[in-house]
Amino acid sequence: MNTTQPNKRIMPTRALSSMFHSKKLGKILALVAILIIFLVPIYRLVLLSFQQDGQLSLANYTNLLMDPKTWDVLYNTVIMVLGSTLIAVTLGVTLAFLVAYTDIRAKKLMQIFFVLPFIIPSYISTLAWTQFLGANGLYGKMVSALPFSLEPINLYSMAGIIFVLGFSHYPLVYLLSVGVLRKIPRELEQASRVSGASAFNTFKKVTLPLALPGIASGGFLAFLANLDNFGIPAFLGIPAQISVLSTYIYQQVVGFGPTAFERAATLSVLLGVVALLGIFIQWLLLKKSKRIETTVEDKKPRFLLGKKRIWIEVFLWSFFLLSSVVPFVSMGMTSLVSAYGLDFTLENITLKNYQYIFETSAKSERAIFNSLKLAGITTLIGIVLGTAFAYYRVRRPNKTNQFQELAISMPYALPGTVMALSMIFAWMEPIPGFNPGIYGSILILFIAYFTRFFILQVRGSITAVMQVDITMEEAAQVSGSNGYSKWRKILLPLLLPGILSGAFLVFLTALTELTVSSLLWSSNAETIGVVIFSFEQAGYSTYSTAFSSVIIGLIVVGMLLLYFIETYWKRKVGKA
């Protein structure tokens, strides 16, 4: 087989140089496309906030800051964010400590409850909480069994918003803290004990200072999530006339006042700046916390609880049941009664709410179809482009694609209302003076979803590519395969699990999206989130809960599917 081909020409120089040129052209085109899609909308938003009557001015800001309503909204926002972040940090750190360091059992099963809030959209869990704590909810029944009487809880209040936000976002703090705690080397604590410090002093002087940057970084993440959230303050705050920044922007836009867009843009810039600052601080803290970590997670317990263990376990499981299972059961029960407010008894149980959603209501049918279509297309395009970009970013890291990744992540980093508003400004008249009708059709939703969620696929694919060692590819290359066959036989099989989990995240997030759609939808272009929101606003709780239950069912099926694919894959490939 050692065929010798003396002095064979490799490739004509001209062909080579023309390839170089087309490659360069492609790179420039990609850069321009990324700028237009991801950064220009934000630029236009900022520009609009500094304009009045086409002139550059600060009038929007001065008007806004002189309006007492603005200060009211800012005050509400600060209270809401601080309160809910406090709850999230307390819950998250306590649970992280118990799971990371003590010998409580069934930690794996607990993981499900920490992941749930990421998968179930916050407006659906809000709905579930309102059904649980509402007039005819399970809470009332449980309380009436008690010998003493308890005040009913009104979720449609500032306290209610803070409570639901805190319970929705504590997993962010938990996930970051538990990783940091586990990565603190046990030897550091042992060294402290050997030096004579007590267990408590060791925790105070060694463990806590080391874990603090990670915990703080989780706290900032919760802070951002609370600031950014639209669903919870919209479902609970709007009926109670409590406005915070994200809902106030929404109200400005749908209220169509004379200077609605300018005001909304100005508020958005304020909100966006705070959010970006928060992200920057979070990034700094995370970087700091990574310095002290080892790479291995030490999962063995460090504190034995002894006799107290069983009580702590009982307490934890009651917490999980009450916060993550019972509300959804309540919601399911509401969706099955024939009229809102009726007792959950056999003669009141009916499936007519579900029938209404699937058959009678054209709007909900359209919404399911629209959301599936939007999520599906966004996911498919994301898989191809996102993986291509991720591959290029990991294998040939340079300043340009570092910048490109930052640009791609901007629309996701900004609060949803801010991002949606920037989409309106960018695509209503893509070229000033020319309105092709993108805004007002389903096309704007598609563009917005892609712009916002593309980074999720890019991140998933980047993780996947980084896990495949470059020598895997080089081995294929020296075996004579590059390009198509290398991708089909080596790279895709190895990348697939990572790509799929990224794609699943994109699909799920897009399918149940509310914030962006609530500003960009139009008739015939409704989405699932928008329809549930409108049912709830019109007081049709039986319909909104039925629709939400359907979505929860779909999510559960999707999760199981993903789980089985992964198990099958692991059995076939094993751990590399």
Add this chain to the structure above:
Amino acid sequence: MSVKMEQIGKKFGTFEALKQIDLEVETGEFIAILGPSGCGKTTLLRLLAGFLSPTDGQISIEEEEVGNRKKSVPPEKRNIGMVFQQFALWPHLNVEEHIKFPLEHHRFCSKMSTSEKKKRVEEVLDIVELNLFKKRMPQALSGGQKQRVALARAIAPSPALLLMDEPLSNLDAELRMEMRKEIQALHRLTKATIIYVTHDQGEALAMADRIVVMNKGEIEQVGTPKEIYTKPTSTFVASFVGKANLLKGEWQEDTFRPGLNKALRFNGEAVTKEMKAKGLYPVRPEQFQVLPSDANKEGIPAVITSVQYQGKEIHYTVQAEQGEWTVHTDMFSNFSLGDQIFLTLENSFREKEAYRRPQLVRQS
């Protein structure tokens, strides 16, 4: 001739990883490229594989020019096989599929029929003795077996050139010794040209037909293992390969007069002219003779600063006036920390005396 490199240079930015490398490799030769980390040996291998292209000079494999300043044939179009440091086995393919992969894609295998390919897979499985494991996935194999799969994949298409990038560095010491034998056997069996990169002088000395010693992007010396070990032409080769101590002194023809005991004479017929020009006599640790006292003034005085008992040998570090030296003796010597000793060579003789064997002094 299998491989020819002419005036190869490789720059990364302003850093010169390789400078004017000239090397010719005969068909069927086993060449070891030996050097410390950062000496450019891996860069050289990657140039041969085609993962990098030279910034100067040209490379040809089997008379075909594959790389120069302007163009570079990509790895998949070169007639090569390669064994990677971390094995680089594909976790989703079993042993048999690993061997089949290059047969299906290698440019020089495309004309094989399906039955020929099947036969070749069996043949290669026989060579690496993995017939019983052909359906196993990589993660179900031991370190040595993984290594053999990596070897099998590389030799399957019978490449003109087989490249190995520190293939044994991920195995434990015992397995490394065994794999040395297997790679030698593989070389005899396949008659392939092998270029083997390593930082382990033991591996290079044990397996290679010729060794290329590299340092700071340049070739220091090319020669058979024996030449490299016994006749180093540079201080780097002497200390890196032979771990030699460099004694300073004066040369007169083939006679060396150490600076620390001018009455002494060493026979230096075996020392290269390059070392003579520098006024150095390289002494490998095991060449020293250790005398407890120096009644006849026939040694270089030194003090023992460290003793390491190794079982069959004892390793001493001694402080002489010219610096710290390493001395290995058999297990029967018995010196302690701080002892005054005198060092000499087996071939030393005193002035105006004919060469005579010094008396071995043994304390037991």
